Amino acid sequence: xxxxxxxxxxxxxxxxxxxxxxxxxxxxxxxxxxxxxxxxxxxxxxxxxxxxxxxxxxxxxxxxxxxxxxxxxxxxxxxxxxxxxxxxxxxxxxxxxxxxxxxxxxxxxxxxxxxxxxxxxxxxxxxxxxxxxxxxxx
Amino acid sequence: xxxxxxxxxxxxxxxxxxxxxxxxxxxxxxxxxxxxxxxxxxxxxxxxxxxxxxxxxxxxxxxxxxxxxxxxxxxxxxxxxxxxxxxxxxxxxxxxxxxxxxxxxxxxxxxxxxxxxxxxxxxxxxxxxxxxxxxxxx
DNA sequence: CTATATATGACTTAATTTGTCAAGTATTAA
DNA sequence: TTAATACTTGACAAATTAAGTCATATATAG
Ligand code: FES
Ligand code: FES
Numbered sequence: 001x002x003x004x005x006x007x008x009x010x011x012x013x014x015x016x017x018x019x020x021x022x023x024x025x026x027x028x029x030x031x032x033x034x035x036x037x038x039x040x041x042x043x044x045x046x047x048x049x050x051x052x053x054x055x056x057x058x059x060x061x062x063x064x065x066x067x068x069x070x071x072x073x074x075x076x077x078x079x080x081x082x083x084x085x086x087x088x089x090x091x092x093x094x095x096x097x098x099x100x101x102x103x104x105x106x107x108x109x110x111x112x113x114x115x116x117x118x119x120x121x122x123x124x125x126x127x128x129x130x131x132x133x134x135x136x137x138x
Numbered sequence: 139x140x141x142x143x144x145x146x147x148x149x150x151x152x153x154x155x156x157x158x159x160x161x162x163x164x165x166x167x168x169x170x171x172x173x174x175x176x177x178x179x180x181x182x183x184x185x186x187x188x189x190x191x192x193x194x195x196x197x198x199x200x201x202x203x204x205x206x207x208x209x210x211x212x213x214x215x216x217x218x219x220x221x222x223x224x225x226x227x228x229x230x231x232x233x234x235x236x237x238x239x240x241x242x243x244x245x246x247x248x249x250x251x252x253x254x255x256x257x258x259x260x261x262x263x264x265x266x267x268x269x270x271x272x273x274x275x276x
Numbered sequence: 277c278t279a280t281a282t283a284t285g286a287c288t289t290a291a292t293t294t295g296t297c298a299a300g301t302a303t304t305a306a
Numbered sequence: 307t308t309a310a311t312a313c314t315t316g317a318c319a320a321a322t323t324a325a326g327t328c329a330t331a332t333a334t335a336g
Contacts, residue, residue: 001143001223001224001225001227001230002140002142002228002259003227003229003230004140004228004252004255005139005323005325006310006324006325006326007323007324007325009248009252012248013248016247016328018246018248018270019192020247021188026281027303028280028282029281029282029291030280030281039325039326041325041326041327041328042325042326042327044282044283045326048278048283048284049284050250051282051283055213055295057335058281058282059281059282059334060236060278060280060281060282060332060333060334061280061281061282061332061333061335062278062280062281062334062335062336063334063335063336064280064282064333064334064335065281065282066282070145071268072305077251079171085139086139087139088139088140089139089140090139090140090141090142091141091142096330100231108294109154109155109272110147110150110151110271112271113150113215113262113263114142114147114267116262117259117263117284118214118243120258120262121140121255121259123260124251124254124255124258125251125282128254129158133247133248133250133251134247136241139323143293143294144293144294144295145293145294149330153335166311166313167312167313168311168312177294177295177296178296179295179296179297180294180295180296182314186313186314186315196310196312196313196314197302197303197312197313198301198302198311198312198313198314199301199302199303199304199311199312199313200301200302200303200304200305200309200310200311200312201303201305201311201312202303202304202311202312202313203313204301215294231277238316245308247312249305270317
């Protein structure tokens with residue numbers, strides 16, 4: 001059904017929250033939780049993934065928290081999605097993943113739709129940036 | 139990760155198979171199985187869904203099977219996807235499904251991306267028809 | 277030193293996807 | 307009429323993935 005996972009929704013909500021914040025002082029998991037009511041421990045996991053993917057920076061200890069590591073204009077939505085749930089891979093029609101497709105790539109008549117879908121999804125996600133969202137611009 | 143389910147892949151493969159067939163004599167599950175190696179009982183389930191959604195017709199008894207019910211030009215890929223797995227609903231930000239979104243639709247800054255994604259996916263799937271696939275046309 | 281916060285990794289639970297099966301019904305052909 | 311073929315229905319089981327929790331460790335401000 002292609003539904004958006006909570007990982008994605010929560011991850012993006014957290015990033016938007018950080019983007020709306022002052023950009024100087026770190027925002028703790030608790031802070032984000034109070035704004036968005038995302039399950040705390042789950043949110044923490046997601047933030048760790050965002051950090052490992054270079055999207056946020058963490059400050060440990062008292063008064064610590066998370067800060068965006070880049071300019072929101074440089075953060076594609078696709079980066080965020082990839083960070084929290086791995087590459088956006090709508091199809092698996094490759095030689096390596098034989099079991100995930102019909103195994104007849106060359107003659108496969110269905111493949112083109114899935115490829116097209118894969119492409120438009122990736123296009124939208126990589127054209128939009130975090131900045132677009134926080135500024136309400138097209 | 140937004141991956142395409144086997145339901146979708148198998149469903150479309152079956153429809154393409156029926157579309158490639160003569161259009162007169164019914165094609166049995168066994169026939170489709172021999173062409174595509176889709177788990178038989180699973181395939182059967184999918185065909186029933188396709189029938190219930192008016193995309194194929196079934197003929198019972200010996201020499202029975204399935205036939206397309208419409209002109210492939212009138213069958214959108216979206217119809218097939220909807221038939222085998224219900225509506226393509228990338229987001230659930232409605233009043234009824236409060237738990238599936240951030241519950242702050244009006245002020246939600248993340249919603250626009252998901253809506254856009256939802257729209258492009260539905261657009262691609264409803265612009266392409268079964269005929270496009272079997273004819274290798276754009 | 278203490279309170280606050282993140283780091284890590286294992287773990288549990290719930291939901292969904294994927295696939296199987298048995299018993300029943302309809303149809304054709306011999 | 308009978309045997310063989312093939313769809314119908316509904317329930318079920320297994321496998322995978324998503325969603326969420328927790329204990330323990332580490333770091334820092336004050
Ligand atoms: S090549 Fe992937 S479904 Fe056919
Ligand atoms: S309204 Fe759906 S995520 Fe915010």
